[in-house]
Amino acid sequence: MLVKTRFAPSPTGFLHVGGARTALFSWLYARHCNGQFVMRIEDTDRERSTQPAIDAIIDSMNWLNLYWDEGPYYQTRRFDRYREVIAQMLKDGTAYKCYCSKERLEKLREEQMKNGEKPRYDGHCLHDTTEHSPDEPYVVRFKNPKDGVVAFDDVVKGHIEFQNSELDDFIIQRSDGTPTYNFCVVVDDWDMGITHVIRGDDHVNNTPRQINLYKALGAPVPTFCHLAMILGDDGTKLSKRHGAVSVMQYREDGYLPEALLNYLVRLGWSHGDQEIFSVKEMIELFTLDAITKSASGFNTKKLDWLNAHYMKTLPAKTVAAELVWHLNRIGVTSVENGPDPELVVKAYAERTHTLKEMAQKARCYYEDVTEYDAAGVKKWIKDGSVEILKDALETLKSLDNWEALPIDKALEELASRHEVGMGKVGQPLRLAMTGTAMSPGIGETMVLVGRDRALSRIERAIEAFSA
Numbered sequence: 001m002l003v004k005t006r007f008a009p010s011p012t013g014f015l016h017v018g019g020a021r022t023a024l025f026s027w028l029y030a031r032h033c034n035g036q037f038v039m040r041i042e043d044t045d046r047e048r049s050t051q052p053a054i055d056a057i058i059d060s061m062n063w064l065n066l067y068w069d070e071g072p073y074y075q076t077r078r079f080d081r082y083r084e085v086i087a088q089m090l091k092d093g094t095a096y097k098c099y100c101s102k103e104r105l106e107k108l109r110e111e112q113m114k115n116g117e118k119p120r121y122d123g124h125c126l127h128d129t130t131e132h133s134p135d136e137p138y139v140v141r142f143k144n145p146k147d148g149v150v151a152f153d154d155v156v157k158g159h160i161e162f163q164n165s166e167l168d169d170f171i172i173q174r175s176d177g178t179p180t181y182n183f184c185v186v187v188d189d190w191d192m193g194i195t196h197v198i199r200g201d202d203h204v205n206n207t208p209r210q211i212n213l214y215k216a217l218g219a220p221v222p223t224f225c226h227l228a229m230i231l232g233d234d235g236t237k238l239s240k241r242h243g244a245v246s247v248m249q250y251r252e253d254g255y256l257p258e259a260l261l262n263y264l265v266r267l268g269w270s271h272g273d274q275e276i277f278s279v280k281e282m283i284e285l286f287t288l289d290a291i292t293k294s295a296s297g298f299n300t301k302k303l304d305w306l307n308a309h310y311m312k313t314l315p316a317k318t319v320a321a322e323l324v325w326h327l328n329r330i331g332v333t334s335v336e337n338g339p340d341p342e343l344v345v346k347a348y349a350e351r352t353h354t355l356k357e358m359a360q361k362a363r364c365y366y367e368d369v370t371e372y373d374a375a376g377v378k379k380w381i382k383d384g385s386v387e388i389l390k391d392a393l394e395t396l397k398s399l400d401n402w403e404a405l406p407i408d409k410a411l412e413e414l415a416s417r418h419e420v421g422m423g424k425v426g427q428p429l430r431l432a433m434t435g436t437a438m439s440p441g442i443g444e445t446m447v448l449v450g451r452d453r454a455l456s457r458i459e460r461a462i463e464a465f466s467a
């Protein structure tokens with residue numbers, strides 16, 4: 001059997017962590033089974049669906065590299081197909097037109113509430129034989145089975161049963177002719193050949209209605225896998241209060257997609273006590289039976305730890321591509337004016353926690369240094385510092401080989417000539433190079449700045465600190 005999964009977000013907001021976890025699990029399962037992954041935008045709620053939300057969801061999926069084999073499909077482009085199915089159901093008698101007025105339904109509801117019953121449609125129009133004029137408004141209702149149970153074996157939650165008597169003849173087409181959510185999902189999953197529906201457990205209650213629809217349509221019922229919700233650090237449902245919840249916010253905050261994916265896979269799935277999973281490994285190991293039943297808790301510290309891990313261990317080239325995005329974001333648009341970003345990654349991966357921080361620290365390699373950190377100046381620029389800078393300028397000018405080791409060596413010799421510790425040489429030079437007293441080794445820093453620029457930065461510092 002070709003396994004086919006899908007991610008079917010409603011574009012009413014950005015892609016948040018919970019949605020991304022659902023997308024990842026669906027994607028991983030398809031990849032694990034050599035199956036296919038479908039992307040579908042459930043935009044039938046026209047009031048709440050927006051184009052910026054669609055764009056944000058697609059951008060997030062692209063950034064996470066959760067690529068799809070089919071789609072994106074848009075439900076709003078499939079209305080003809082939904083109409084066709086509804087017409088067939090009306091013909092087959094699995095659906096019927098309902099002309100009940102708002103007032104009648106309101107009254108019915110009130111009575112049922114008064115009698116302590118669950119409010120539900122009473123099937124009035126199913127048996128009503130009144131003639132209606134063609135322009136009289138109606139909705140279409142699904143003829144839900146009256147008796148028995150509707151049951152399914154959820155991969156995560158186990159056996160679930162609902163009494164049909166609990167479900168009413170729900171509306172599948174509104175009076176304006178538009179189809180409703182539960183109906184579209186079923187037609188789509190059927191048409192798209194979806195074999196496994198992996199989604200949040202807020203949809204468990206929709207499932208029995210959907211199963212009855214599949215059966216009425218003569219469509220195969222997919223396997224359901226409902227994921228437990230994600231809780232915030234404090235044990236309550238994850239929400240905006242818990243900080244960044246949109247995937248793109250994590251990008252902006254400087255996390256790597258590899259770190260976020262690794263983090264997400266552990267929210268409700270495990271493989272022994274392993275914590276680090278490359279994407280390749282996730283695909284190899286991911287099975288639905290290892291999904292946990294209980295809600296999983298969000299833990300920002302762990303995400304930070306994973307991010308630090310991937311900054312250090314991924315190929316510098318991969319990290320550099322993301323660094324360039326951050327540099328552009330803070331206004332450094334011409335990365336050609338400075339060192340190869342891979343060199344920045346190699347120098348800073350151990351020294352920074354996020355790419356946002358790395359980009360801020362790396363700015364000085366792509367733009368002129370125009371200010372010096374006041375605290376650094378106060379601490380490190382003393383009598384004699386300018387003399388040292390002048391000597392450093394001459395020494396470095398005559399250096400043939402602009403590489404970290406010879407630079408460091410020449411500066412160490414300079415420090416002994418002046419009978420001072422390396423700090424008194426390195427720190428004024430760091431201020432000159434980066435505007436701050438913190439950077440990688442001074443030789444490495446100077447290589448990143450580049451020979452000509454480094455020399456002119458020393459000249460500029462001599463001028464600034466002589467004043």
Ligand code: GLU
Binds near residue numbers: 008042185197
């Ligand atoms: N569109 C639904 C949502 O965003 C998902 C429906 C489904 O996966 O079946 O919650």
